[in-house]
Amino acid sequence: MKHNFARRMALGAMTAGAVAGLVVMVPGAAFAAPSASGTAAPTTATTQASNPRCTAALFGQAQQLVEADLAARVTQLNALSAAADNTANHLSSGDRQTLQYDITTVELPGIQTLQTQAQSASTCPGLRVVAHSMVYNYRVYLVMTPQTHLTIVVDDETFIEGVFVNLEPKIATAIQNAQAAGKDVTAAQGAFNDLKSQVSTAQGETNGEAAQILAQTPTGFPGNWQVFLTARTNATNAHTDLRVAYTDAQSIRTDLQ
Amino acid sequence: MRPRKLATATLLTGFAVALAACGAGSSSHVVARLTPTTAVASTSTTAVTVPSTAGSSVPGSTPASSTPTTAPSDALNPQTLDQVAADLGALDNSLNTANSDLNHPQGDS
Numbered sequence: 001m002k003h004n005f006a007r008r009m010a011l012g013a014m015t016a017g018a019v020a021g022l023v024v025m026v027p028g029a030a031f032a033a034p035s036a037s038g039t040a041a042p043t044t045a046t047t048q049a050s051n052p053r054c055t056a057a058l059f060g061q062a063q064q065l066v067e068a069d070l071a072a073r074v075t076q077l078n079a080l081s082a083a084a085d086n087t088a089n090h091l092s093s094g095d096r097q098t099l100q101y102d103i104t105t106v107e108l109p110g111i112q113t114l115q116t117q118a119q120s121a122s123t124c125p126g127l128r129v130v131a132h133s134m135v136y137n138y139r140v141y142l143v144m145t146p147q148t149h150l151t152i153v154v155d156d157e158t159f160i161e162g163v164f165v166n167l168e169p170k171i172a173t174a175i176q177n178a179q180a181a182g183k184d185v186t187a188a189q190g191a192f193n194d195l196k197s198q199v200s201t202a203q204g205e206t207n208g209e210a211a212q213i214l215a216q217t218p219t220g221f222p223g224n225w226q227v228f229l230t231a232r233t234n235a236t237n238a239h240t241d242l243r244v245a246y247t248d249a250q251s252i253r254t255d256l257q
Numbered sequence: 258m259r260p261r262k263l264a265t266a267t268l269l270t271g272f273a274v275a276l277a278a279c280g281a282g283s284s285s286h287v288v289a290r291l292t293p294t295t296a297v298a299s300t301s302t303t304a305v306t307v308p309s310t311a312g313s314s315v316p317g318s319t320p321a322s323s324t325p326t327t328a329p330s331d332a333l334n335p336q337t338l339d340q341v342a343a344d345l346g347a348l349d350n351s352l353n354t355a356n357s358d359l360n361h362p363q364g365d366s
């Protein structure tokens with residue numbers, strides 16, 4: 001996996017270099033290796049001089065590179081659309097609709113239009129406009145991708161929180177019944193108290209997150225990168241809390257048997 | 258002859274009344290006992306489904322043997338926990354994907 005990733009990055013760097021060298025309208029920094037920790041936004045230069053190497057002789061190669069980048073984005077958007085469509089996850093219907101709309105009604109047609117424009121471009125400045133739009137107007141990798149996946153994570157967590165919340169009164173009754181029958185429920189009650197606390201904390205960490213994530217737009221990058229990082233931190237914490245809550249539930253079941 | 262017939266009739270009537278009373282008692286017994294049972298364990302409402310209460314003669318009472326095993330099996334049955342485990346497993350994958358997006362963004366934008 002690491003090997004594949006390294007290869008992909010190397011290829012990406014080569015491609016990036018080639019595109020930058022040929023047409024340059026693709027922001028060079030956007031091809032730079034991202035921060036390993038993911039704490040800093042990959043920086044994208046907002047202005048960059050035209051590359052004089054996009055000559056008539058090299059135009060064909062530059063065009064092919066841009067077309068390849070556009071095709072890769074179509075593939076990525078189709079994958080995101082499939083993820084948003086996948087009913088195995090627990091996206092809320094509203095969030096699913098929002099993602100589907102953004103991906104299939106805004107992003108995908110936009111990139112496909114750029115594909116047509118790239119094919120019909122005949123000059124470096126024309127190709128540059130297409131590539132610039134591809135990066136800055138759509139942000140398939142740096143906004144749409146984390147936005148989709150993080151929303152799925154947060155909504156999945158929200159769903160699991162709901163499952164636990166629904167279980168809580170039943171568990172309380174089970175403990176009461178066990179106690180009434182003379183069973184020592186000290187451990188079960190302790191685990192139950194912790195379960196409720198964990199679920200409550202997880203709810204606090206996911207509350208409002210999906211809306212916050214979905215509010216981010218391609219043009220908000222790189223400022224919205226921090227929003228994604230914060231959402232990731234909260235989601236990770238909620239994930240840990242829910243794992244502990246699950247362990248608590250298992251303990252309660254064992255204690256009451 | 259007459260008094261003997263009367264005595265027989267009386268006896269039979271009494272027996273019939275006793276049988277009817279037993280039937281009525283039995284019926285009310287089942288209904289009364291099903292209420293607490295079905296509130297805890299999810300079973301059908303037929304008398305056959307309440308073997309755990311058969312030993313008790315007091316309608317509505319909780320037999321000593323029907324311990325809380327009914328409670329966790331309802332609230333935390335294996336299916337419920339298995340489903341939560343499956344959802345948590347799916348969550349692991351989703352979170353890994355999101356982490357990958359942020360740690361190693363693909364492409365350039």
